[in-house]
Amino acid sequence: xxxxxxxxxxxxxxxxxxxxxxxxxxxxxxxxxxxxxxxxxxxxxxxxxxxxxxxxxxxxxxxxxxxxxxxxxxxxxxxxxxxxxxxxxxxxxxxxxxxxxxxxxxxxxxxxxxxxxxxxxxxxxxxxxxxxxxxxxxxxxxxxxxxxxxxxxxxxxxxxxxxxxxxxxxxxxxxxxxxxxxxxxxxxxxxxxxxxxxxxxxxxxxxxxxx
Numbered sequence: 001x002x003x004x005x006x007x008x009x010x011x012x013x014x015x016x017x018x019x020x021x022x023x024x025x026x027x028x029x030x031x032x033x034x035x036x037x038x039x040x041x042x043x044x045x046x047x048x049x050x051x052x053x054x055x056x057x058x059x060x061x062x063x064x065x066x067x068x069x070x071x072x073x074x075x076x077x078x079x080x081x082x083x084x085x086x087x088x089x090x091x092x093x094x095x096x097x098x099x100x101x102x103x104x105x106x107x108x109x110x111x112x113x114x115x116x117x118x119x120x121x122x123x124x125x126x127x128x129x130x131x132x133x134x135x136x137x138x139x140x141x142x143x144x145x146x147x148x149x150x151x152x153x154x155x156x157x158x159x160x161x162x163x164x165x166x167x168x169x170x171x172x173x174x175x176x177x178x179x180x181x182x183x184x185x186x187x188x189x190x191x192x193x194x195x196x197x198x199x200x201x202x203x204x205x206x207x208x209x210x211x
Contacts, residue, residue: 022051028047028057049135062092080134080143105122139168143160
């Protein structure tokens with residue numbers, strides 16, 4: 001049992017290590033003079049699309065998020081356009097390959113001006129259980145927009161997952177509000193990126209370990 005538990009943790013650790021390596025290799029992690037979406041200045045920046053539009057990056061992110069949803073009753077996964085688009089696409093494709101199909105949806109900044117005039121696109125149902133994802137959280141603006149949109153439709157947010165947490169208040173606020181929040185990579189004000197603490201093993205993985 002101990003061996004199985006160690007092997008499962010090793011798989012998680014090796015994958016998250018590779019995700020962090022790819023963040024550097026793909027140019028997703030940048031250092032220089034940048035202005036963030038919050039308006040703040042920073043000497044480092046995470047360009048998430050460089051990771052989630054990369055073949056290996058997209059697959060590993062899809063695997064990692066799907067594993068973190070294991071054992072949670074979730075009907076669909078979604079987030080704010082455009083940052084969440086490649087993330088939810090990766091998760092949906094990997095979920096199909098793993099035999100655990102998970103539908104996805106996208107929240108528009110503003111409702112569509114023509115056609116269906118929807119703000120939420122994709123496989124989304126009112127009053128369902130959903131997970132919200134994003135590429136990075138700083139103050140939490142984009143994540144909160146997605147949360148507010150689905151809550152307005154009566155949904156329960158069972159998980160919030162981001163690739164990078166800049167540790168500037170957004171994640172702390174979500175936790176204080178009672179959301180189950182996780183990040184894959186920590187990128188604090190110092191600019192030194194590190195793997196976020198691995199989540200507890202749960203769901204099917206936990207069942208295999210306990211047998």
